[in-house]
Amino acid sequence: MSEEIEPGVTAGTAVESDTFVPSEEIKEGEDQIHIRNLSKTYVTEDSETVVLEDFSLDIRKGELITIVGPSGCGKTTILRMLAGLIPPSSGKILIGDRECTGPGSDRGMVFQDFALFPWRSVRKNVEFGLEIAGMPKEERRERAEKYLKIVGLEKFADHRVHELSGGMKQRVAIARAMVTNPDVILMDEPFGALDAQTRNLMQAGLLKILDKTDQTIIFITHSVDEAVYLSDRIVILTKRPATIKEVVEIGWPRPRDRASPEFTALRKRILEELEKENVLE
Ligand SMILES: Nc1ncnc2c1ncn2[C@@H]1O[C@H](COP(=O)(O)OP(=O)(O)OP(=O)(O)O)[C@@H](O)[C@H]1O
Numbered sequence: 001m002s003e004e005i006e007p008g009v010t011a012g013t014a015v016e017s018d019t020f021v022p023s024e025e026i027k028e029g030e031d032q033i034h035i036r037n038l039s040k041t042y043v044t045e046d047s048e049t050v051v052l053e054d055f056s057l058d059i060r061k062g063e064l065i066t067i068v069g070p071s072g073c074g075k076t077t078i079l080r081m082l083a084g085l086i087p088p089s090s091g092k093i094l095i096g097d098r099e100c101t102g103p104g105s106d107r108g109m110v111f112q113d114f115a116l117f118p119w120r121s122v123r124k125n126v127e128f129g130l131e132i133a134g135m136p137k138e139e140r141r142e143r144a145e146k147y148l149k150i151v152g153l154e155k156f157a158d159h160r161v162h163e164l165s166g167g168m169k170q171r172v173a174i175a176r177a178m179v180t181n182p183d184v185i186l187m188d189e190p191f192g193a194l195d196a197q198t199r200n201l202m203q204a205g206l207l208k209i210l211d212k213t214d215q216t217i218i219f220i221t222h223s224v225d226e227a228v229y230l231s232d233r234i235v236i237l238t239k240r241p242a243t244i245k246e247v248v249e250i251g252w253p254r255p256r257d258r259a260s261p262e263f264t265a266l267r268k269r270i271l272e273e274l275e276k277e278n279v280l281e
């Protein structure tokens with residue numbers, strides 16, 4: 001039995017259950033998301049899997065925070081709870097002073113498996129959230145166009161999604177999550193399917209977008225290099241059940257030089273921490 005609150009594909013858009021009304025103005029740099037003693041156990045007919053234990057974290061408005069940890073430790077689970085797609089077993093998530101109890105247009109999500117509409121064109125996928133929000137056609141088209149340009153897909157706007165490569169699909173998913181301009185963007189390995197060159201371009205593109213907005217980004221990645229390149233803070237998780245092993249604050253300006261001694265030293269240290277967690281069960 002599924003415990004999904006809403007089908008995953010609706011996150012990142014205004015949905016029927018969306019009751020989000022900002023109740024306070026949070027300024028850049030102030031705490032925006034409060035995760036308190038979050039735990040999650042998946043219960044199926046014949047098993048119980050404890051995935052997350054006592055996870056607490058405050059996330060600031062405008063911050064880019066990455067979460068790294070061994071495969072299967074519970075990263076996607078954390079993001080799905082933040083998106084309001086699955087309920088925690090205990091603990092809570094506050095966005096501002098409101099408890100997160102379901103999906104909302106204040107949060108956009110880029111899923112690990114894209115979750116696009118295969119029968120819609122690229123443009124129509126990107127426009128989806130705006131359509132649901134009732135934006136007039138012309139305005140919708142203009143906004144979608146802008147984000148298609150950002151992800152370099154303006155020439156493919158009228159293609160069907162099934163005609164695209166994996167990396168291109170992922171870029172459509174990113175444009176779709178960003179186009180509604182949500183306060184918080186949840187990204188589950190958004191660049192994981194991209195080749196190294198496109199990945200670097202997308203990372204630089206993401207930083208450019210962030211320069212112009214005060215969106216908060218919670219970003220999961222397997223790439224420590226990507227985490228050090230992008231993050232204000234990196235949360236390192238232990239193996240399952242995931243708990244926080246360390247939070248690394250990076251105060252360096254961006255763009256960062258991957259070849260610099262401090263970059264390579266930090267990357268090495270985090271990789272070593274992760275290796276200690278990467279034991280096969
Ligand atoms: N719906 C579910 N029902 C039961 N168990 C689940 C469910 N979803 C995930 N799990 C289990 O919870 C654990 C954590 O899964 P999750 O997808 O959060 O890991 P992850 O850190 O994102 O992994 P990866 O890095 O491979 O994407 C895994 O052991 C997985 O099998």
Ligand SMILES: [Mg+2]
Pocket residue numbers: 075076077112188
């Ligand atoms: Mg995952």
